[in-house]
Amino acid sequence: MNHRTVLACIALAATTLASASNPNIIYILCDDLGYGDVGICNPDGKISTPYMDRLGHEGMVFTDAHSGSAVCTPTRYGVLTGRYCWRSRLKRSVLKGYSKHLIEEGRTTVASLLKDQGYHTAFIGKWHMGWDWSLPKGFDVRSISYETNPPVDYSKPVKNGPKENGFIYSYGHCGSLDMPPYVYVENGMPTAIPEKDTVVTREESKNGWWRKGPTSPDFDHWDVLPNFTRRAVKYVEEQAKTDAPFFLYLPLPSPHTPVLPTKEFVGKSGIDSIYADFTLMTDNCIGQVMKAVEKAGVSDNTLIIVTSDNGCSPQADFEELLTQGHNPSHIYRGSKADIFEGGHRVPFIVRWPAKVKAGSVCADTTCLTDLMATCAEIAGTKLPTNAGEDSTSMLPNLLGTAKKPVREATVHHSIDGTFAIRQGKWKFIAAPHSGGWSSPRQKEKELWKDLPNVQLYNLEVDPGETTNLQDQHPEVVERLKVLIKKYKSEGRSTPAL
Template identity: 60%
Template sequence: MKTLLQLSVFCLILQFFSCASPEQSEEKAEYPNVIVILADDLGYGDIGAFNPEGKILTPNIDQLAAEGMKFTDAHTPSAVCTPTRYGFLTGRYNWRSTLKSGVLTGKSPALIEDERTTIADVMKSAGYHTAFIGKWHLGWNWGLVDGDTLRGEGWDAKDFEQIDFSKPITHTPNDLGFDYAYGHSGSLDMAPYVYVENGKVTAIPDTVTVNTGKYSWWREGPTSPDFDHEEVTPNFFDRSIQYIEEQSKTENPFFLYLALPSPHTPILPPADWQGKSGLAPYADFMMMIDDYVGQVNAVIKNAGIDENTLIIFTSDNGGSPAAGLDVMQGAGHFSSYIYRGHKADIYEGGHRVPFIAKWPAKIQAGSSREQTICLTDMMATGAEITGYDLKDDEGEDSYSLLPLFDAGKQVDQFREATVSHSINGSFAIRQGDWKLIMAKGSGGWSAPKPNTPAEEGLPDVQLYNLASDPGETNNLQAENPEKVASLKALLTKYIKEGRSTPGAPQKNDPIEGEWKQIGFVEE
């Protein structure tokens, strides 16, 4: 729980960073405030506005969609947390970085180099005050005990013995364009369980906690006295609401990245939300999140900044089976809606997510778009909003959404193609209605799982026409060898040239050893 002292310090920090120059004051009327709310492990079908058959009540997020624009074919660059967050912040596909598969842990070093431009850098260069609040999960460099080095992967409690929590942390969000940063290092089930504010731990861990509930579990690890797992999501929302209120009184625009740790496990709805859905703890948790989104929308309106504030609500990947999706499915609620798979998979359920954009000054209420978009597109969107000219080594896989925000404008072709990635590094490429998967199975957690008997005898690739087969049930690769070849060639081109947008070729980040693609080898 936040103490009065913590809130006072937070307010002073906001006041310090909110000072605007005369030039920035003049730009306030031109540039919108931008708020991105990124949910964690929220399925496409978990929002009523996207799933008419859904059983979870989400009236506030539905209202946000009614007041703005729905994107019904929005995708994350990856089917898991860390790589999607990398793509969102950099406008670059995660597999171009040193992380070729999987996710980071709570002790992992920083993945994004300080020199790489992020969307926060872009907004800050235009006079925005920039803030990150929430789950980072992109690594930062913890202070270490003198003479010690990092040991272990960060999955066990003993892996944190060499961290000195009293020392400053380096390579933090503050080094990547954020004026203010407050959050925790990994997922809410990954130790250490401490808040970090502008590079410093807010309270030194004084105990070790673990939880073994079916849906509320978290790994054993050091925990600070001000870190209450059940209060983490409410804390992030409360701080974000306070931030919006404070910034609305200043002259310069602001960019807020609110990265929720929920409804990812541990599923922890507070007592007053437990059982409200009549469905499952996950649904209770989601209803609480929906209520807070409503509070964010209301505070924007009450502050008088609604007209020129762009709010994005989306998710980092599909719903997780660890959250009890099977229980909800038994009650008639399908987290992935009509799509196959879930979190971690290369199938649509792994990376197709709800995406809502509300900006009354520019976006027609109740509108929708069917074009395929990707979370990497936020980088170029921020650049076009602010007039920033992206260099060849910035936002290599990012297309601006601004043309799509005009509901009355016909956009025949938005992005050439979109690449997706699963937890084990399997690729898929989508162009128009066609999707080519460079793997025999899911590349993730659903059947057929990688390297299992279920994959034996299956073709090496999968080709689906999503217009006629959104559930990816009929593999058409044998009947369409030319389509397979053309999509594979385009994917190979994107990999080799280091970009999927027009511009000078770039290099993917080097790694130790040989980088072999899952399902095919780069020529």
């Protein structure tokens, strides 16, 4: 055996040893779950969330966590790449069910990073970052509307999806449960060919509606959330028997529309709201995964993160919830899509018994883009210079060793492309409106034409963003303008390694 072979064996042995000691990582991303919808985050909340509450009591609750965007596609891109999505081709809004892949070919993802470090990686759930259906050569997917039924060949592989982005196993659907096509894809292949179109209109159902589109015989809207949960539980059970650590990315389709609680949960949430019942069901699904980890005997060295891709959607019916004393945004202004806190401040709960102190709270600002750098540090590796450009490791916060804020600043982004930047207590918004669906909207110019062109809030004393201080602190406005311009021009917001 020559010296090169010996060195290679030593390196392989070192990697194997490191992998054996690395924690399993389960990342559960809820869809449109508001910060105020989780009991341990909102003591005034009325929805029962016993499993998320338990997770927080046994781990750490972040009170200042933010999604990378106020809507789902860009947040998901940021979760897996550690890069703000506004640096990609998607500058506003979200992708549709037939959209082409968003993650650039060759880009490092959390999954590919961990896979290289000996992890078994799996995606189960809602993708919503585009993948490439088999369409006739030259077909322009940009011409597809929600009403279009394009000529997809469902007997052929889907390309540039989870499989090509580092996931050894993958099972899920392309977009939100109200976006066609309604087809499961497993390891790059549709599991069945659609035989019919299905639709439930808004007139037929207040919250349980979905757009008309091709539906496979094995795709039952009511069973999608339970199906993903069953598969996640089975995956944990199987991987816990192996020597390799695992990374499970579990983006749930709930409580986003269509709101479809099964009979077991209807009327059981604590208030009269189908959205609340679906949130309770979502919590129960999280609980099933927690139980699987505990039953498998790997709880101590399994890092579980539960969070949301953005704030709660108005589809939840805020007015109905507020009459019952429940605010999905808690004390924060706005909702999903907005640049205000209600659009992107999200629940973020972590349990890792071996490392994270039970019952701890972290008030440091964190962003969902930080998963990439955190996983790299946990796995004992470094990010490539062209990866994780907006990702900062939160491991010091998890371990309780941080001596100062781990992030210099955090950029926020709304559905219409409005920017904001947060540093310490200050939040600067580069527009006079909400950037989203709350009033004043960008298109409601009559409502904001006489307002200052920018907004500045001191979140330390004004978490509800009620008093614009831009005229009182011009030096802060200027400093944050310069910083966000720097982040844009330099292509990253973190130091290159």
